[in-house]
Amino acid sequence: MRRAHGRAAELGALAVVEVLPADELPAGVPGLDASSKPARDALGRYQAGHPSTIAAARVAGQARRHRTALAHTLGVTSSDPDWARFLRQAEAFRRAQVTMLAGTVGGGLCGPAPAALVASAALALAASRLSYSKGDFALGARLAAEVRQHLLGAHELCAREAQARPRSNAALDAIMAASAEAEDAP
DSSP states (O other), rough: EEEEEEHHHHTTTTTEEEOOGGGOOOOOOOOOOOGOOOOOOSSSOOOEEEEEEEHHHHHHHHHHHHHTTTTTTOOOOOOOHHHHHHHHHHHHHHHHHHHHHHHHHHHTTTOHHHHHHHHHHHHHHHHHHHHHHHTOHHHHHHHHHHHHHHHHHHHHHHHHHHHHOOOOOOOOOOHHHHHHHHHHOO
16 A cells, blocks of 8 residues: 555545555565476386375465466457457466466465466457557557556565465475485485
């Protein structure tokens, strides 16, 4: 919350909710590192019952638990071939951005609220690119600025959710410790 200024103050608002500037965003919590990958056998299959496989499956299940169709899909279709092409690209962008947020900021999870902001950013990005391609540069620029705000908001919310989430999970910590010991054993 920040004190209202500009047009909001003129309209009588006392305070407005603003997204933090990029240099003030919270750091967040990284997800699993590369050393926590599930164990595989000689044929590349997961080793059933191995502590690192169990830990990775648990983390994946927790990440899926918070998915919602509305937040984790674009949910938009079109019969216009130009717009449909940009929507396909927006869906790919949405998936990549949610994955990146979960892994680098959200402690392995990207909840429905930040995922919804990313979906809105993806749609605005698609509309921006379509507007630019049709020569409407003013609308394209406005939509691109909206993308920035949605992505900054998604980062901030994902980081704050990760920081608020309980970090101590004795069962998962024990599995990860056993996995590390099993890998270090000759």
